[in-house]
Amino acid sequence: MDNIFELELTNQRKVGWLALGFTLILTAVMVGGIAALLDYGATLTYAVLLSLGASFLYGFVWLMKIFAIEPSLITIATDCITVLNKTSGEENRLLFNKIASYQYSVYRGGKQLRLKLRDSTVVNLSDKSQRFATMVGEFETALALHQQPLTTSLLSSEKAGDDIMGIPSYAESPHTTIREKTFFEKRISTVLMAILSVVMVLLTCSVLLSSRPVKGSLFLAYSGYISYATTWWIARKQRWG
Known part of the structure; x- marks a missing residue:
């Protein structure tokens, strides 16, 4: 029986173009804002620039939801994975025997399944929901069952020494x-x-022994370390497996 998942996939290419456009526009606005408001004092300049930055961030998220989020239906069958874009009606059917490799990654709450086909085409599927993780689990299960007869045959050939005769190994x-x-x-x-752990310990000791005020960059360093450590810990089963 096919497994069907209704997901809101993120089009990473569209996100990249939106981010590039917003970065260029925001940079131009910031530079122009600093030049225009500098005579009115630093406090007013910072307040205006902060408001502009927040407005641009809100606009980026709003546009991303409109243009980059694609409601989709993903179907996991016994021999393929099918992705249907509910908005455009475009359907992409990927046979398991056409998939050369895949990679599943999780970082900062985002989840991505990267499929590399045998013709070097790359298909990226990404979402943040737990349902996406469940879909990936079903995909891996279906793929393993589909490859089971071939795996058994190839491993038997290796034991028999057939690879020496020109038959490829598993x-x-x-x-x-x-x-x-x-x-x-x-x-x-x-x-x-x-x-990184050693660096953070040394940095913490330096801060505790120093009388200088704590800077915002230090909080960014701790935030980055916690983000890295969390992702590293989540991947422990695959790393030890």
Whole structure:
């Protein structure tokens, strides 16, 4: 039985173009605002620029919801995954045997499934909901069941030494789909986690021993470290598996 998921996918390409446009416009407005308001005092200048920044951020989120969020239906079948854009009616059917590899990543609440096809085409699906994570689990289960007969056959061939005779091994087979590890599933993420932890301990000791006031940049450093550590911890099962 097919599993159908109703999701609101984020079009990352549209988000990128919107972000670039808003960044350019905001930069131009900020530079012009500073030049025009500098004579009225620093307090008024900061207040106006802060209001403009908040307004642009609100506008960016509003436009992203209109142009970049795409209500979609994703169907997981026994041999394929189908993505239907409910707004445009466009349907993309991806057969499992056409998928060379995939990667599932979670960062700062966002979830992304990256599918790389055998013709080098890349399909990105992203959402923030828990239902998206459930969909990815169903996709991995269906893909594993679809590949089970092929996996058994290839592993049997390897044991029999058929790869020596020119038959590709399981890892080299052009018919298998490989799960690519994300950065946080690799050992290098643990090494970086250890380095960042040491840096944060030294930074904290420096702040406690210093009489200078705490700056906003310090809070940004702690925020970045907590974000990295949280994502690193979430990926522990895949890293240890």
